[in-house]
Amino acid sequence: MTDFPAPPPPPPDHLMPPPGYVPYGGFGLGQGSFQPIRSLTKWLVILLGVTLVVQTAALLVQLTLRGSASDFLDGSINSGTFDDKLGTYLAIALLAAAVGVGQLVVLILWTFRMAKNMGVLGRQPQTFKPGLTIAVNILGGCTLGILNFFMWRELWIGSDPETAPGDPVWKRRPLGGIVVAHLVLTLVSVAVGFAVGIGAGIAGFNQSNSTDVAENLTDKFGVVLASGALQIALGVVFIMLVRQLAARHMQSTREA
Numbered sequence: 001m002t003d004f005p006a007p008p009p010p011p012p013d014h015l016m017p018p019p020g021y022v023p024y025g026g027f028g029l030g031q032g033s034f035q036p037i038r039s040l041t042k043w044l045v046i047l048l049g050v051t052l053v054v055q056t057a058a059l060l061v062q063l064t065l066r067g068s069a070s071d072f073l074d075g076s077i078n079s080g081t082f083d084d085k086l087g088t089y090l091a092i093a094l095l096a097a098a099v100g101v102g103q104l105v106v107l108i109l110w111t112f113r114m115a116k117n118m119g120v121l122g123r124q125p126q127t128f129k130p131g132l133t134i135a136v137n138i139l140g141g142c143t144l145g146i147l148n149f150f151m152w153r154e155l156w157i158g159s160d161p162e163t164a165p166g167d168p169v170w171k172r173r174p175l176g177g178i179v180v181a182h183l184v185l186t187l188v189s190v191a192v193g194f195a196v197g198i199g200a201g202i203a204g205f206n207q208s209n210s211t212d213v214a215e216n217l218t219d220k221f222g223v224v225l226a227s228g229a230l231q232i233a234l235g236v237v238f239i240m241l242v243r244q245l246a247a248r249h250m251q252s253t254r255e256a
Contacts (some may be wrong), residue, residue, distance in 0.1 A: 034117050037114060037250065038246075038250060041243070044103070044110055044242055045242060045243060048239045049239065051235060057092055058089060058228065059232065062221075065086070066218060068081075070214075073214050107137055110242075111136075111137060114249055115133045117249065118154075118158045120253075121165045122166035123158040127150070144187065145186035149186075152241065153179055157170065181237055182237050185233060
């Protein structure tokens, strides 16, 4: 009987991939391949930065509106002059709305791709699947940001680069403090918004009665400014969250 040759020895350890390694663009434990997020992250951060600048400008405009509101109530200026000053804020608000639409579109694509990558990484069971992230981004505000928090929580933990693909206990990984900070600021901002009241302060610029708007600006000016400052702080924290989450996610998917 002819002896078969011995099989070749395995490659040295230094030539083998590390445990849990999944090549970028290749197949992991789930179906499909990794989707890139680097370009989307860049555009999202840019749009968030523009929103932050617009919010700051809006806050500065509010500082000048209180005096105009007081002058209007005292009769020093007429309603036409006061309405002209309100027009400046309305123009800024329209710009913020336009930027917000683009920001929402990029955010939806960004979270959709990350959720899809979670499936490729074998993060099962996965609560926030790609389709659900779309609904959360659009309707999450109706839950006071709480549903958004759970989405960010899952994406953060599932993007841990130290967790091997298919790890059944991946949900036990620690949560980043930036995610908790974002939730806290969101809830505080909502609470202050309720203190201002629906239709009050700056939010009431669409009212036909200029007197009501002026009274809201003078009576609740401190709360209106606090709300604006909180929105700016929330924007800064969200930019930090986006950058940190993107960095750990790209490390997990080996995106160059």
